[in-house]
Amino acid sequence: MIQFISDRRGFTSVSIRLICIIRVLFFTLTANAQDFVWTPGLQRAYSDWQKLNVQPARRLMANEPSSTNGIRIFVDDFADMVTLLVSDDDKAFAKVKNREDARLDALRKLSDQSPWQRFAQAEVRLHWAFVKLKFGKEVSACWDVIRAYRLLVDNQKRFPDFLPTYKSLGTLHILIGSVPENYTWVTNLLGLQGTIRQGQQELAKAQQDPLMRTEAQLIDLLVRAYILKFTDADGRNLQELVRNNPDNLLIHFLAATTEQKNGHGAKALAYLAARPVGADYLPMPIIDNILGDIYLQQGQYGRASDHLRQFLRMYKGQNFLKDAYYKLFLCHWLVNQDDQARSYLQKVTTVGQLVVEADKAAQKFADVYFSKGSSPNQKTLMRARLASDGGFTDSALAYLRPYSEARFTLTAEKAEYNYRLGRIHQHRNEPEAAIPYLKRAISLSEAGQLSFGATASLQLGYIYQQKNDRDTARSYFQKALRYKNHEYKNSVDNKARAALNSL
Template identity: 45%
Template sequence: MNWKNNWYIPAPAFLKRVILFLLLAITFSVHGDDLQYDVIFTPKLQKAYFDIQKLRLPYARTLIDAERSAEKTNAFIPYLDNYADLHYLLISEDKKAYKELSQLENPRLQAIGNLPDNSPYKRFLQAEIRMHWAFAKLKFGNEVSGSWEIIKAYKLLEENRKRFPDFLPTLKSLGLLHVLIGSIPDNYGWVAKILGLKGNIQNGIDELRIVEKEVPFFRQEAELIDLLLHAYTLQLSPTQQSRLRQWPKQQPDNLLIHFFATTVLMKEGRSDEAAHYLAEAPSGESYISFPFLEYLKGEINLQKGNYEQAADHYALFLKKYNGFNYIKDSNLKLFMCHWLNDEDQQANVFIKKIKTTGSAIIEADQLAERIAAEFLSGKISPAQKILYKARYATDGGYLKAASALMDAVTETSFASTEEKAEFNYRKGRILQKSGQPARSIPYYNRALTLAKLEAAGFGAASALQLGYISLEKNDRPGAIAYFERAMSFKKHEYKNSIDNKARAALTSLGQ
């Protein structure tokens, strides 16, 4: 994340050194005349904080519990309890635990509220807890409540920044919110303004970078947020890509970083490389159960065309997993493993499960529902098998295999406008990823032309890629036009992700 804080005024040199010394100290304490609660970063609690980031939740909870009786007035403990709960809920998607643990939000906020008003940690930790629950509530489909948590967290952080401008940890969370708010599409921007929320992607990234450089304790968390934002909303720089590859080697016991490296490399179309980090991911009793890793193994094997192995991993994921996201998508992938392997009878078992299982909160599950409905209504023909094979191969970075598949067909091989649009988009994407962007342009433009009639998703995706190609050519007006066009397509399954990327690109261009 890139964060620039125009409001930040450096303190005099002596005072700044004193502040930094306090931030770097092993034990952080807050003192007041009638203080009942402190924020004390004891060695065990510090270790627990970093073990949570490694997904060593059982071990982290043991460390926290060991300090609980001796540190009854330490506000860092309810914060760590909440931090651990967030990681558990996001990974497990345990609805029963979510219902029970959500009852602990207010008591933890109240415990931290016992800190004196002159403590910079009071509002900071309260905002952190509200952000934790915002992410959890959004994950579990409680959008309204989750959104209010974000608004409350934002107000607390802004107030903390004004009261304690030299307290740099505030920027870790405020920077994240500034990026997220700055990424809101224009047609929703009025909501943020009414609520008093201000966001700017570059300012937010700069704020995160300040924390990375000057607050060692929160450096790793800030850097992780920074990389995540660039991977999923902006674009990773060569330096960040290198960091992504080195990080798991530096922390071989960090499951979260291995997972992060795996998913980002898969997103970047480097599944063979991602498979290495996935295979090296640590496990054991000290770590939280993480069945989603089986899903990722299924994805890589599907991309490679290893359909039997992929099916085994998807089935194992569904067997171990108690959550609600990716259920529909996994059944779709099991359908694909059999259908693409010309085992139509077995495939039909899984396509029929999609409607009645799982949730449709995330884009992958929504897409699975749409494909299932179209297949069962006869709208998806056997001719599309080659398009799906090419799509998965391209997604994984297996470009030679994808190119060979697409060279065997032409636009006239397909009957519907949507199939023709997808053919052109796939051809363009393979060429672009193969380092031939100029050759991809006619195919993307053809997909855009076809998308005027239908196939909005492929039109929007083509416009987005044409925007990136224009940026590489230093054609700023052309890039702006294409990014705006990408956002103009309505009601398609990729709208949220494409709009977010286009919005971020336009913001970087000063639009």
């Protein structure tokens, strides 16, 4: 007590200074926290936007105060990305494209002591990179990806325990890791480094975060479907993800497109049939396009035609127009309504643009058809192709069973005949039966650099990879990359590169 009294003046001075320091720290930390606040409304809105349940999300956002909250900026930006990617509307993109710079400027003014500051900037850049790729702004999109990568790497170093970083950084590491060896000097020059395995580990880490778990799970499955090899185990995981998210339209849609891409049309149809519907959800005209595709594969040409026309009535974008008119052509051509079919194929040459592979394939078919006509066997091959692509292998075999290679006169048709039979056996889990047909497709395709050679090489690579014959698998993946200027080059090359890097 005596000591306390004698030192009271010094104690008081120190106390005042300490209190001042505490108050400064308190207000600094409070300001940092207020810069990035996940209010209950923003959490629900973000969840609803991820489900494409947009009307409740918009109502929640309307009740959030307009402020400098970085989370509000992030969620607003996510909403713009979702709306633009789903609508594919050029006019809407032109109206809002300047929001990227405004939001980045606003985020830079917020506290950089929060791990959300760099993460939110990176997310905004990635959102707009995806949108710009959709609307043909590739160069600007690439710069956004590079800058997002640098922000995420910096954030990981400063806040290694901040799990959301690993969702996007993991995705980028997988994409970087799928670049072939002869192009890695470009990524190294730009400071982009990463491997597929590293990226998958980071996505698994991100799934521990409650806010990012579903998105990270979905990205992981999409990477497996579109870059790596989608396995039966992946299909079961996808099924579980759909089952656990019955009100999530985005997950149902992406599950359907994933299964369709992997030749499981019946599963894709089941996911779309079970999708949530209602006025609260964002309209998705592309679903009618997909339904038209699946019914076309099943040979239900009337139902396919109805969905394709509905897609054209509701859709506002420029992608997939050629593809839709091409499929309408098929709906009539395959039932021998050639004159009506021809009018739809004429539209392929006048509408849309050549950005997505489906439109490029439609344009190529139209060019060949109008310059050379069609052969007597072409309709049979087309029916088999459609059924095979959809995984309806019994129908596909029935179309081809009466034929042999000798029945076809054109080299391209001989190559396609063998490729279709190879893929049918592959779909039926009969790899040994598939191998000779796929090899024959390659030998017939090499002189003319036909796409069947590239796709057959990719599939043989997968077959030998499954057999653990790594050297043979590697040789076929490399062969797939050597085919030039075919309509499926982007997707084939991406998968072949990823497979080579995984070996």
